[in-house]
Amino acid sequence: MTLEATRDYRLRWMDFDRYGRIQPAAVLDIFQDMTTLHAVELEIDRDSLSDVGVIWVVTRSKLEMTSAPKHFQVVTVRTWPHSLSKFSFMRDFTMHAEDGMLLAKASQEWILIDEQTRKFASPKDYYQGPTDFCEDRAFLKKPRKSPDFDVEGLTPYLIVPSFSDIDVNGHVNNAKYANYVINALNPGPEGTVKTFQLDYRYEVLPGKPLDIYTLVEDGRVLSKGVREDGKTAFSCVIELG
Numbered sequence: 001m002t003l004e005a006t007r008d009y010r011l012r013w014m015d016f017d018r019y020g021r022i023q024p025a026a027v028l029d030i031f032q033d034m035t036t037l038h039a040v041e042l043e044i045d046r047d048s049l050s051d052v053g054v055i056w057v058v059t060r061s062k063l064e065m066t067s068a069p070k071h072f073q074v075v076t077v078r079t080w081p082h083s084l085s086k087f088s089f090m091r092d093f094t095m096h097a098e099d100g101m102l103l104a105k106a107s108q109e110w111i112l113i114d115e116q117t118r119k120f121a122s123p124k125d126y127y128q129g130p131t132d133f134c135e136d137r138a139f140l141k142k143p144r145k146s147p148d149f150d151v152e153g154l155t156p157y158l159i160v161p162s163f164s165d166i167d168v169n170g171h172v173n174n175a176k177y178a179n180y181v182i183n184a185l186n187p188g189p190e191g192t193v194k195t196f197q198l199d200y201r202y203e204v205l206p207g208k209p210l211d212i213y214t215l216v217e218d219g220r221v222l223s224k225g226v227r228e229d230g231k232t233a234f235s236c237v238i239e240l241g
Contacts, residue, residue, distance in 0.1 A: 002134040004080035005038040011073050017182075019189050022069045024196045025178035027104055028061060031093045032175055034079045035108075042081075042129050046168065053114060054121045058174045059088070060109040062143040062197040065241075067103045074098055080134040084123045087111055092138035105138040115169075118203070146199045146237040149215050149222045156211035157184035159225070161204055172204040181223045181236045184212040194241030202233045 015026035039045040039056070046055060069075060075095050082090040088111050095104040112121040159180050167173035177198055185191070204210055204225065210233060215222040221238035 002080065002132050003042070003130060004078060004134050005034060005041065006076060006078045007034060007037065008074055008076050011069055011071065011075060013071055016071060020071070021192055022065070023178070024063055024182065024193055025175045027063055027065075027095065027106070028175040028178055030077060030095070031079065031106055031108070032173075034077050034093065035091060035110075038079055038081075042127075044127055044129070049112075049126060052126060053116065054112045054126060055115050055169055056089075056110050057113055057169065058108050058110050058200060060143060060197070060199050061106065061174065062108075062139065062195070063104060063106040064139075064195045065104050065193060067097070067101055068192075069095075069097070069103050075103060080136065083131065083133045084127055086122055086124060087120055089123050089127075090142070092136065094138065107138045107143060109143075143197055146197050146235045147222060148224070148232075148235065149213075151213040151224075151226075154213050154215065156213050156226070159183075159210045159212055161206050161208065161210065163206060166206045170205070172206075174198070174200060177204075177225070177234055177236075180210070180212055180225060181214075181221075181238070184214050184223060185216075185221055185238075187240075190240075192241050193238055195237075195239040197237050199235045200233075201235070202227065202231050204233050 009030055016022050077095050079093045088109050091108050093106040097103055112123050114121055161172050165172045165176045210225045212225050219240050223236040225233045227233050
């Protein structure tokens with residue numbers, strides 16, 4: 001039996017925006033929940049790794065919405081990891097309607113870091129579980145780095161992460177970044193997200209201001225968050241459909 005997990009979720013009213021579109025952060029939050037549950041089964045969750053002092057963090061998320069979910073719809077989410085590389089652990093996801101229609105798919109790249117030093121750790125040094133990895137791929141090619149852009153002349157949208165944005169690792173939770181980007185973009189009724197990719201580069205901490213710059217061109221949105229020290233904490237590329 002391949003290493004995968006499946007679970008049903010009922011979508012909530014607050015998972016959707018004012019135009020009835022499911023919010024990227026809501027989908028990423030569900031996928032994060034599935035990741036956590038599966039990690040427990042594989043004994044590589046936070047509690048299982050606490051004695052060795054390493055934690056999982058996501059470095060890249062790519063989400064594609066293939067059909068529009070509805071309020072209160074029951075969806076089936078499937079997740080499966082790929083074989084480990086020296087520095088990362090790829091994990092894919094699908095979300096299907098009850099009739100089998102594909103609603104969304106995603107791919108994420110996870111790494112292990114030392115909880116104290118924040119330096120990279122190799123997953124191969126800590127994963128001792130089964131190796132019957134599934135060969136399915138949500139995307140034919142591994143997502144590439146999102147493009148950078150010049151912010152000259154652009155007015156930033158200021159974010160100051162608050163207590164509710166912070167997770168157990170002490171930094172902004174990966175799904176919260178999607179809300180930052182969407183809030184900065186402030187899409188109208190025609191701003192339906194088709195694909196959404198986030199690249200996480202540096203941690204964002206509570207109370208530390210973050211300037212969100214957004215550039216819209218030809219149906220594509222480029223966004224990035226810049227910390228007070230000038231470092232780009234994350235970058236994002238969105239295709240609108």
